[in-house]
Each structure stands twice: as C-alpha cells, then as structure tokens.
Amino acid sequence: MSTASDADDDQTGRFVRQPNGRIRPLSPHLQIWRWHVTMLASILFRATIGAASFGAILVIGWLTALAFGPEAFAGAAGFMGSPLGLIIGFGLTLVLFSFILNGARHVYNDTGNGLSVPSANLLSHIAVWGPVVLAVLFWVVLFASGRVSL
Structure with a gap:
C-alpha cells in the first residue's frame, strides 16, 4: 500500500x-515494461487495420478502373503487375493472413482457452510469424504456377 x-x-x-x-x-x-511477443502481436494487429484500409482504397481504385473501360483497367492491371504493385500485393497478403491468424487467436481466447502465459506466447508467435511464412508460400506458388511474373 x-x-x-x-x-x-x-x-x-x-x-x-x-x-x-x-x-x-x-x-x-x-x-x-519488458517487451514480449503478446505486445508485438497486439501492436501488429492494430497496424494491419491501417494497411487493410489502404488495401480497400486500392480495391476501390481497381473497381473504378473497371468501370471506366478497358484502357483504364489495363493501366490499373499494369500497375499491379509492376514491381511496386507486386510488393504492395505481398504486403496485402501479409495483412490478410494476419487477420486470419489473429482473428483465430482472438476467437480461441474468447472461449476461455489459451490464456495461460505459455499458450498466449505460442499463439502470439503464430500470429506474428505465421503470416510471413504463409504469404511467402502463397507467392512462391503464384510465381511457380506462372500466374504472376516480373
């Protein structure tokens, strides 16, 4: 006291x-406070919200280009196929997988499970590093199948 x-x-x-x-x-x-992975997972999850907002703006731009005809759509498709567009696409893939894994972590925690320190740390590690692994594998498959190229 x-x-x-x-x-x-x-x-x-x-x-x-x-x-x-x-x-x-x-x-x-x-x-x-001493940094630990649960803090990092929480901060990164909040950062993905901002990145998803940026992605939504890109989707609106893509739909707008689609509405304005083939020439506008070809310009948007050309940008997304450029190296900068591919980097943005990879980042948005990270965001997608982050939402999926963090959402699953939160749903699991909402059931009252995974709240002990070891399990919370494990789930946070999965939520932090899992999107990187999944995004890299996803883009390797895209490049290997020929759906995306430089």
Whole structure:
C-alpha cells in the first residue's frame, strides 16, 4: 500500500498525489515494461487495420478502373503487375493472413482457452510469424504456377 511518505520521498516520479489526496503509482510506460511477443502481436494487429484500409482504397481504385473501360483497367492491371504493385500485393497478403491468424487467436481466447502465459506466447508467435511464412508460400506458388511474373 502506498503511503503519503512514498509520494513525498519519491525522487523517481513513480508516485503521484491524486486530486482526492490519495497516493498512487503512475501507470507503467513502455520504457518500464519488458517487451514480449503478446505486445508485438497486439501492436501488429492494430497496424494491419491501417494497411487493410489502404488495401480497400486500392480495391476501390481497381473497381473504378473497371468501370471506366478497358484502357483504364489495363493501366490499373499494369500497375499491379509492376514491381511496386507486386510488393504492395505481398504486403496485402501479409495483412490478410494476419487477420486470419489473429482473428483465430482472438476467437480461441474468447472461449476461455489459451490464456495461460505459455499458450498466449505460442499463439502470439503464430500470429506474428505465421503470416510471413504463409504469404511467402502463397507467392512462391503464384510465381511457380506462372500466374504472376516480373
């Protein structure tokens, strides 16, 4: 239990006196917390939301090009077949697999399973590294089958 002397003697700034007079420790910051894979999985999942928004804009552009006729569609298809377009496509594949694996992790956790530290770490590792492995395998198959080329 924190006492008034904790805040008065505190040289580190770890305690604060609240307006009601109670002494409480400050909330821990990222500099205090030790990084672990569950934090990384959470942050990456949130980052994929922004990337998916970018992907949605590309889909709208592709549909717009489709609506404007064959010439506009050929331009959009040419961009997506360019090296930059392929890099964007690979990134969006990462986003897709991240959504699938993180969604499965969250559904599993919602059932009350996988909440112990070892299982949460394992599921987070799968959610962080699984999309990379799956996206690479997916694009290897695309290139090997001749559906995509440089």
